[in-house]
Amino acid sequence: MTNLKILLTTRKYIATAQLFLSLSLIFGTWVTYIPFISTKVGLSKGDLGIVLLFGAIGSIFTLPFGKKLVSKIGEGKLALITTSLYAISMLGNFIADSFFLLCVCLFVNGLSSALMQIASNSIVSTLEKKDNVSIMSSCHGFFSFGGLIAAGFGTMILIAINNPLIHIILMVSIVLILQAVFASSYLPYKTESHVEKNETKHYKKPIKNVTLWGLASVALCVMLTEGAIADWSGLFLRDVVLVSPNIVGLGYAGFSIAMTLGRFVGDNLSSKLGAWNVIVWGLALSIAGFILVLWANTFPTLSGFLLIGFGFSTIVPEVYRLSTNVKGVHPSSGISFMAGAGYFGFLTGPVLLGAIAENFGLKTSFLLLLALVTLGIIIATFIRRKKALAVK
Incomplete structure (x- = not known):
C-alpha cells in the first residue's frame, strides 16, 4: 500500500485521483436511474440500446482529435x-423528454467522458515519469471507489429524497466543488512542455503501430x-x-469491491512483478472466475464475480501505463x-450482450465473454513475447 499512501499524502496526486472519482460519481448516478429515465x-x-450506443459513438469520435487537444491546450486545462462539461451535460439526461434529445445528451456524455479520460490518464503518466512514482x-x-459511493450512498439519497433531478444536481454540484478546490493543482500540466519540439518529428500515427493495436x-x-458485467x-x-x-446485487457488489481493492494495491504489484506479468496473470485469474460464474x-458464481473483479482490477491501468511508453x-x-x-x-458491452442474450440466452452471452477474455490473454501473451516489442 506504499504507493497509495504516497498518493493520499500528496496534494497534486489527490487532485489527479479525484478526477477519476468525479467521473464515476456522475456515471454511477446515471446508471442508477437508467430504468427510471427509460420509463x-x-x-x-x-x-434504450440505441440511446446507450450514442454514448459509445461519442467516445470513439474523440480518436482523431484527442491528442491534438491535449497538445494544444494541455491535459490540465x-x-x-x-470534467465540468461531462457533469453539466449529465443534467440533460435527466431533463430530456424525447428519444432524440436523450441520444444527443448521450453523445455529449460519451465525447466529454472519453476526452476526460484522455486528459486525466495523461496527467498521471506525466506525474509518474516526472516524479518516478507508480x-x-x-x-x-x-x-471504482466512486462507483461504490454512487451505488451505496446514491441509493440512500434515492430513498430519502426520491427525486432524480435533485439527486443528479447534488452530484454535479459536488463534482464542480471538487474541481474548484483542486483545479489549481492539475491545471499547469501540459505534456508538450516536457517534450522537445524536434523530438515530435520522430513520432508516427498510433494507427500504424502494431503494439498499440x-x-x-x-x-x-x-x-x-x-x-457487460x-x-x-x-x-x-x-x-x-x-x-x-x-441478493442479485451481490455479484456486481463483490466484483466492484474486488476491483477497488485490487487497484489500490496494483501499483505495488506492478513494481514487484512487472506490467506484463500483472496483465497476463490478471486475465488468467479472470478466466478462472468466469468458469466459476x-x-x-x-x-461458486458469486465467488467467480469476485475473482473476475480482482483479475480485471489492474489490467486497464497497466495497459494505459504501457500505452504512454510505446516507441515511435x-x-x-x-x-x-x-x-x-x-x-x-x-459502453458497447452492455448493448452487445443484451442483443446476444435476447437471441441466444444469458448463459451463451457469458460464454462469449469468457471467450473474449481468453482472446485477451492470447493477444497479451503474443505481444509480450514478440521480440520486436516496441515498449520500453
Whole structure:
C-alpha cells in the first residue's frame, strides 16, 4: 500500500485521483436511474440500446482529435473543461423528454467522458515519469471507489429524497466543488512542455503501430466485459442461477469491491512483478472466475464475480501505463487511442450482450465473454513475447 499512501499524502496526486472519482460519481448516478429515465421517456429495450450506443459513438469520435487537444491546450486545462462539461451535460439526461434529445445528451456524455479520460490518464503518466512514482492503478481505484459511493450512498439519497433531478444536481454540484478546490493543482500540466519540439518529428500515427493495436485490443476485451458485467450480472444471477431477488446485487457488489481493492494495491504489484506479468496473470485469474460464474450455482458464481473483479482490477491501468511508453508513438496519442478503444468497449458491452442474450440466452452471452477474455490473454501473451516489442 506504499504507493497509495504516497498518493493520499500528496496534494497534486489527490487532485489527479479525484478526477477519476468525479467521473464515476456522475456515471454511477446515471446508471442508477437508467430504468427510471427509460420509463419516463417511453423507451423500448431496443430504443434504450440505441440511446446507450450514442454514448459509445461519442467516445470513439474523440480518436482523431484527442491528442491534438491535449497538445494544444494541455491535459490540465482539458481535464477541467471536460470534467465540468461531462457533469453539466449529465443534467440533460435527466431533463430530456424525447428519444432524440436523450441520444444527443448521450453523445455529449460519451465525447466529454472519453476526452476526460484522455486528459486525466495523461496527467498521471506525466506525474509518474516526472516524479518516478507508480500511481496509475491507485488513481483508477478511485474510479471504482466512486462507483461504490454512487451505488451505496446514491441509493440512500434515492430513498430519502426520491427525486432524480435533485439527486443528479447534488452530484454535479459536488463534482464542480471538487474541481474548484483542486483545479489549481492539475491545471499547469501540459505534456508538450516536457517534450522537445524536434523530438515530435520522430513520432508516427498510433494507427500504424502494431503494439498499440495489441494493447488496445486487450483494453477493449476487458472493458467491454466489465461494462457487460455491470449491467447484466444481476440478471444472470436472477434468471440463470435463480437466486433470491434480494441478493442479485451481490455479484456486481463483490466484483466492484474486488476491483477497488485490487487497484489500490496494483501499483505495488506492478513494481514487484512487472506490467506484463500483472496483465497476463490478471486475465488468467479472470478466466478462472468466469468458469466459476458459469457453474451457475450461487456460491461458486458469486465467488467467480469476485475473482473476475480482482483479475480485471489492474489490467486497464497497466495497459494505459504501457500505452504512454510505446516507441515511435507520442504519449498523448497512445493514451487517446487507448481511451477511445477502451471506453468504446465499456459502453458497447452492455448493448452487445443484451442483443446476444435476447437471441441466444444469458448463459451463451457469458460464454462469449469468457471467450473474449481468453482472446485477451492470447493477444497479451503474443505481444509480450514478440521480440520486436516496441515498449520500453
